[in-house]
Structure formats: C-alpha cells, structure tokens
Amino acid sequence: MxxxxxxxxxxxxxxxxxxxxxxxxxxxxxxxxxxxxxxxxxxxxxxPLEAGTLRIRFLVSDGDKRAGEIEKIHQILAAQKAEIIREESLGCTYGVFVRYTGDILTLTHAAEKQVKMISVGAxxxxxxxxxxxxxxxxxxxxxxxxxxxxxxxxxxxxxxxxxxxxxxxxxxxxxxxxxxxxxxxxxxxxxxxxxxxxxxxxxxxxxxxxxxxxxxxxxxxxxxxxxxxxxxxxxxxxxxxxxxxxxxxxxxxxxxxxxxxxxxxxxxxxxxxxxxxxxxxxxxxxxxxxxxxxxxxxxxxxxxxx
Missing domain, CATH: 3.60.20.10 (Aminohydrolase, N-terminal nucleophile (Ntn) domain)
Structure with missing residues (x-):
C-alpha cells in the first residue's frame, strides 16, 4: 500500500x-x-536563504542521548568548516542553517557513519x-x-x-x-x-x-x-x-x-x-x-x- x-x-x-x-x-x-x-x-x-547557505536536518534520539548526538553533529560540521548560523530542535529532528561552500557529497560521507542526516538543500x-x-x-x-x-x-x-x-x-x-x-x-x-x-x-x-x-x-x-x-x-x-x-x-x-x-x-x-x-x-x-x-x-x- x-x-x-x-x-x-x-x-x-x-x-x-x-x-x-x-x-x-x-x-x-x-x-x-x-x-x-x-x-x-x-x-x-x-x-532559499542567501548564497552559500544550506538547510540540513538530522534525526536525533529522545531523552538522554539527544544532547550527545547534537554535540556530535556540531563537531562534524565544524570539522567540515560548515558554520552554524541558526539551529532548531523539533520533534525527533534537529535542523541547522549553515554557511558551507564545500562539496555536499564530502560532507555526507563525513557524517553518514556517525549521525542520521535526512535532508540537505538551499x-x-x-x-x-x-x-x-x-x-x-x-x-x-x-x-x-x-x-x-x-x-x-x-x-x-x-x-x-x-x-x-x-x-x-x-x-x-x-x-x-x-x-x-x-x-x-x-x-x-x-x-x-x-x-x-x-x-x-x-x-x-x-x-x-x-x-x-x-x-x-x-x-x-x-x-x-x-x-x-x-x-x-x-x-x-x-x-x-x-x-x-x-x-x-x-x-x-x-x-x-x-x-x-x-x-x-x-x-x-x-x-x-x-x-x-x-x-x-x-x-x-x-x-x-x-x-x-x-x-x-x-x-x-x-x-x-x-
């Protein structure tokens, strides 16, 4: 169905x-x-936001694990030189707006084994x-x-x-x-x-x-x-x-x-x-x-x- x-x-x-x-x-x-x-x-x-800005949304856990998963997301984004300019915790998701001019596939590979990214786009x-x-x-x-x-x-x-x-x-x-x-x-x-x-x-x-x-x-x-x-x-x-x-x-x-x-x-x-x-x-x-x-x-x- x-x-x-x-x-x-x-x-x-x-x-x-x-x-x-x-x-x-x-x-x-x-x-x-x-x-x-x-x-x-x-x-x-x-x-769309201004040029060079992306919306990224992740799935995160409820409860005690949530803060740790969001901190991991921060670390991954920082390592990829994606600067967070706004963030939003909503339901089972965590969304960010980032300034990022690098390759999206590279960012995805860096994140995929550690966090659950569910959408990326302007x-x-x-x-x-x-x-x-x-x-x-x-x-x-x-x-x-x-x-x-x-x-x-x-x-x-x-x-x-x-x-x-x-x-x-x-x-x-x-x-x-x-x-x-x-x-x-x-x-x-x-x-x-x-x-x-x-x-x-x-x-x-x-x-x-x-x-x-x-x-x-x-x-x-x-x-x-x-x-x-x-x-x-x-x-x-x-x-x-x-x-x-x-x-x-x-x-x-x-x-x-x-x-x-x-x-x-x-x-x-x-x-x-x-x-x-x-x-x-x-x-x-x-x-x-x-x-x-x-x-x-x-x-x-x-x-x-x-």
Missing part, C-alpha cells in the same frame, strides 16, 4: 484556494490514511516521523508552510520496522534539494545500488525509495535533465512503482509498465495536485466534481515553477 501526495503552484498563484501548501498535503494524506497509517513525512521547499526541508499526518502536522508546524511546492507520503510498513528513518520522503544522499516518495517495490534494488556505489554514490538506508532519489541525482550529475532521468528510470528500474520526485523548482513523476500502483492528478492553470487516490484530491475542493486523470502505464511527467 502506502500513499503519495504532491502539490505545485504555477507562478506562485493561489486563486480560489484557501489552504496553505502544508495543510493541503496533510489533507491529501489524511484522506488516504487507510493506505498507510504507520508513519508520515513531507518534503517541503522553502524560500530550499529542501524533510520532516518525517512515526505517526499519522493529522497528529504530526501540528507538532512540526506543517500547516504553517506555504511554499510553492512539496511532496508527502504515508507508509504501511511491510519490509522493515516502523521508525522515523524508514519513513519517507528520502533525499538524494550527497546532492542538494532532491527528494522522492514512492509507492511500490523495486526488484533490482541491490543491482542498481551496487552499480551506483561503484560510481561514487552514497546510501544511508536500504530503502528502495532512496535508490530512486540517488539514481535521478546521479543521472543529472552526468548532464541529464530531470526529464531525461525520469525517462531512463522507466528502463533501468524494475518492479511496480509510482513515484514522485521534487527539486527546488519542479515536481516529476514516473509510473511503471504494469501500472499496479495508482496515481491520480488534477491540473489547472494555477496548480498541479497528485494523490494515490481521487479521495485525496477531493479533500482539496469539497463538493466539486474534478476533471482528474490517471497517468498511463510506462509514462513520466514534469511540472516546473515558472
């Missing part, structure tokens, strides 16, 4: 739409809660935790987020435990501002992972959704556009999947040839909204008959902020 959600406002316009971006994503997830009640997460894209901020979206949203201030776009996910655990680090979304380890959510299963996960690792890519989990993010980031690092990477993913990734990817200014999707994992979209001149089921989109426009469509098998698509 599991459910995905995505929302992008074109040109930043929100005519006749009175929800914040965070509230809308949360409503889509809540409407499809029967698909994944174990954990929830959001990849939200805030306005705009990207991933929030995820065990629990249901309506309970987690106020804890993390999700409804206050009103940026131009974001993606979200609820999970039904089938192959791994229920923990914050197994929740979606996943970022592209070592790359800024790339995140994915996914419904389905990749059957060539280990083949593709080993292939990417031989080319210098890093992984922080054994979740196949992380593979999608890293694959797309690698393809773009080799000169492909995001649209090109979405297209080749249909050839290179085996299994049943419907996934969403977000970057600092776009949302894309891809759907495998079997189309066993549902995805429904609504689009007008102002916005694109995506849900695993139509009931999620109906939550955004109560009482309206929406002209929704379901992407065909073996297709991909991309929507960008103008």
């Amino acid at each position: 599991c459910a995905i959600a995505g929302l992008l406002f074109k040109n930043g316009k929100r005519r006749n739409f009175n929800m914040t971006t965070g509230a809308a994503l949360t409503e889509i997830l809540d409407a499809t809660l029967h698909r994944g009640p174990d954990s929830a997460g959001w990849a939200i894209y805030r306005e 705009s990207l901020d991933i929030i995820k935790d065990v629990g249901q979206p309506l309970d987690l949203s106020p804890r993390y201030g999700i409804r206050d987020f009103n940026g131009a776009h974001g993606i979200a996910h609820i999970r039904l655990a089938t192959e791994s435990g229920v923990h914050p680090d197994t929740a979606h979304p996943f970022w592209a380890c070592g790359f800024a501002d790339i995140a994915t959510v996914h419904n389905g299963q990749l059957t060539n996960y280990w083949i593709m992972r080993r292939r990417l690792e031989r080319r210098g890519m890093a992984f922080q989990t054994e979740n196949d959704t992380e593979l999608i993010a890293v694959y797309l980031a690698y393809r773009m690092s080799q000169g492909a556009t995001l649209e090109d990477a979405l297209k080749t993913s249909l050839e290179d990734l085996d299994g049943t999947f419907s996934y969403l990817v977000a970057t600092k200014d776009a949302i894309g999707y891809a759907k495998d040839k079997l189309a066993a994992k549902p995805m429904v979209k609504y689009e007008d001149e102002d916005m694109i909204a995506i849900s695993s089921e139509e009931v999620g989109l109906n939550r955004l426009f109560p009482g309206r008959a929406l002209p929704t469509t379901e992407p065909a098998p073996l297709t991909y698509g991309l929507w960008s902020r103008s």
Whole structure:
C-alpha cells in the first residue's frame, strides 16, 4: 500500500484556494490514511536563504542521548568548516542553517557513519516521523508552510520496522534539494545500488525509495535533465512503482509498465495536485466534481515553477 501526495503552484498563484501548501498535503494524506497509517513525512521547499547557505536536518534520539548526538553533529560540521548560523530542535529532528561552500557529497560521507542526516538543500526541508499526518502536522508546524511546492507520503510498513528513518520522503544522499516518495517495490534494488556505489554514490538506508532519489541525482550529475532521468528510470528500474520526485523548482513523476500502483492528478492553470487516490484530491475542493486523470502505464511527467 502506502500513499503519495504532491502539490505545485504555477507562478506562485493561489486563486480560489484557501489552504496553505502544508495543510493541503496533510489533507491529501489524511484522506488516504487507510493506505498507510504507520508513519508520515513531507518534503517541503522553502524560500532559499542567501548564497552559500544550506538547510540540513538530522534525526536525533529522545531523552538522554539527544544532547550527545547534537554535540556530535556540531563537531562534524565544524570539522567540515560548515558554520552554524541558526539551529532548531523539533520533534525527533534537529535542523541547522549553515554557511558551507564545500562539496555536499564530502560532507555526507563525513557524517553518514556517525549521525542520521535526512535532508540537505538551499530550499529542501524533510520532516518525517512515526505517526499519522493529522497528529504530526501540528507538532512540526506543517500547516504553517506555504511554499510553492512539496511532496508527502504515508507508509504501511511491510519490509522493515516502523521508525522515523524508514519513513519517507528520502533525499538524494550527497546532492542538494532532491527528494522522492514512492509507492511500490523495486526488484533490482541491490543491482542498481551496487552499480551506483561503484560510481561514487552514497546510501544511508536500504530503502528502495532512496535508490530512486540517488539514481535521478546521479543521472543529472552526468548532464541529464530531470526529464531525461525520469525517462531512463522507466528502463533501468524494475518492479511496480509510482513515484514522485521534487527539486527546488519542479515536481516529476514516473509510473511503471504494469501500472499496479495508482496515481491520480488534477491540473489547472494555477496548480498541479497528485494523490494515490481521487479521495485525496477531493479533500482539496469539497463538493466539486474534478476533471482528474490517471497517468498511463510506462509514462513520466514534469511540472516546473515558472
């Protein structure tokens, strides 16, 4: 099961739409809660800070271990010459704003064996935790987020435990501002992972959704556009999947040839909204008959902020 959600406002316009971006994503997830009640997460894209500044978020423990883990994060960042200019302890996460002009993959390698980094970017901020979206949203201030776009996910655990680090979304380890959510299963996960690792890519989990993010980031690092990477993913990734990817200014999707994992979209001149089921989109426009469509098998698509 599991459910995905995505929302992008074109040109930043929100005519006749009175929800914040965070509230809308949360409503889509809540409407499809029967698909994944174990954990929830959001990849939200805030306005970038000044040049040379990154947002980094980590998972940290509750209780006595928390202070020690945050101190370890401080030491790692200092060793990599990443200067903390602001910090925030929120739920099971610890977020920092840093001045950093070095290589993100180098920073990731320095941190990956000691702490749990869950997002990096000029705009990207991933929030995820065990629990249901309506309970987690106020804890993390999700409804206050009103940026131009974001993606979200609820999970039904089938192959791994229920923990914050197994929740979606996943970022592209070592790359800024790339995140994915996914419904389905990749059957060539280990083949593709080993292939990417031989080319210098890093992984922080054994979740196949992380593979999608890293694959797309690698393809773009080799000169492909995001649209090109979405297209080749249909050839290179085996299994049943419907996934969403977000970057600092776009949302894309891809759907495998079997189309066993549902995805429904609504689009007008102002916005694109995506849900695993139509009931999620109906939550955004109560009482309206929406002209929704379901992407065909073996297709991909991309929507960008103008």
